[in-house]
Amino acid sequence: MTPAPAQGGGDEALVAYRALLDRYHRTLDLLSPAGYADIDRHLAEAERYAVAVGELATVTGPVLDLGSGAGLPGVIVAARLAPREVWWVERRRRRATFLTQVAAQARLSAVRVVAEDVRRLARPADGVAAVTAQAVGTLRDVAALTRHLWGTRVLIVSRKGPDWPDEFAALGAWWREDPQAAGDGWAAPRVLRAEPLGTRGTLVAVELRGG
Numbered sequence: 001m002t003p004a005p006a007q008g009g010g011d012e013a014l015v016a017y018r019a020l021l022d023r024y025h026r027t028l029d030l031l032s033p034a035g036y037a038d039i040d041r042h043l044a045e046a047e048r049y050a051v052a053v054g055e056l057a058t059v060t061g062p063v064l065d066l067g068s069g070a071g072l073p074g075v076i077v078a079a080r081l082a083p084r085e086v087w088w089v090e091r092r093r094r095r096a097t098f099l100t101q102v103a104a105q106a107r108l109s110a111v112r113v114v115a116e117d118v119r120r121l122a123r124p125a126d127g128v129a130a131v132t133a134q135a136v137g138t139l140r141d142v143a144a145l146t147r148h149l150w151g152t153r154v155l156i157v158s159r160k161g162p163d164w165p166d167e168f169a170a171l172g173a174w175w176r177e178d179p180q181a182a183g184d185g186w187a188a189p190r191v192l193r194a195e196p197l198g199t200r201g202t203l204v205a206v207e208l209r210g211g
Contacts, residue, residue: 010079013106014043017075020102028098030070045197046073049157050080052205053130056192057155061129062087064146066118067136069095071102077132078108087128089114089121118145127151133158139171139206152210159197160204168206175208186210 021039025031035042050073053063062085065074069090078086088103088111090096096115103111114121128149133142133156142156160167171189186208193205 010076010082013079013082013108014076016106017071017079017102020098020105021070024098025070028094030095030098041198041200042072043076045159045200045203046076047080048195048197048203049073049132049134050077052157052193052203053077053132053155054081056157056205056207057130059126059129059151059153061085061126061151062112062124063130063132064089064118064128064149066131066133066142066146068099069134071099073132073134074099075102075106075108078103078111079106082108083110085110085112087112087114089116089118091115091117119148121149123149128154130155130157135159139164139167139204140174143171143174143208150208154208155192156206156208158204159201161201164194164202164204168204171206 021030025036057063063077063081064087065077066089068074068088074086074088088099090099093115096113100113103113128146129151131142131146131154136142139156139158142158168189168191175189189206189208191204192207193203195203197203
């Protein structure tokens with residue numbers, strides 16, 4: 001078990017990231033004009049992901065950011081939790097190239113940029129400890145896409161709309177119907193945290209734990 005890291009580290013990495021966003025957000029179509037104009041709020045929301053993962057994902061294993069896109073929340077998670085290993089999974093090649101440049105210039109040496117479909121990845125030795133996903137479908141979708149990578153416990157952190165309790169219920173129903181989960185002695189999913197993100201939904205952290 002690893003302790004939750006102190007928040008506030010990685011400021012130099014975030015300065016480098018902001019500089020790269022300023023330079024490439026238009027040419028690489030990283031963010032919409034409205035999204036870029038509201039970048040401070042996006043960064044603040046990403047900080048909430050980092051806090052949740054740092055406090056709740058206390059087992060060993062990398063953190064996987066699914067569909068990293070322009071780097072939110074993955075860059076902030078990696079910067080705040082360094083030197084913890086973080087995978088940025090982004091199958092769009094131009095964005096993966098941008099993320100590779102971010103990792104190099106921000107000196108995030110524990111980051112692995114993965115430019116392929118998450119379903120093709122091999123499970124790390126300890127299994128993935130946490131999955132962050134900002135816009136990759138439902139909780140069930142995220143679980144189904146990443147399950148083959150998990151260790152004996154995984155945390156899923158995602159921003160959800162007002163119907164998130166229904167998504168959580170659907171995740172639980174899917175889990176109860178899965179014979180592999182029952183055979184492996186996995187417990188039912190449980191919500192560890194649900195906190196409002198202003199008018200932008202709710203940050204939900206769900207734990208799935210093996211027997």
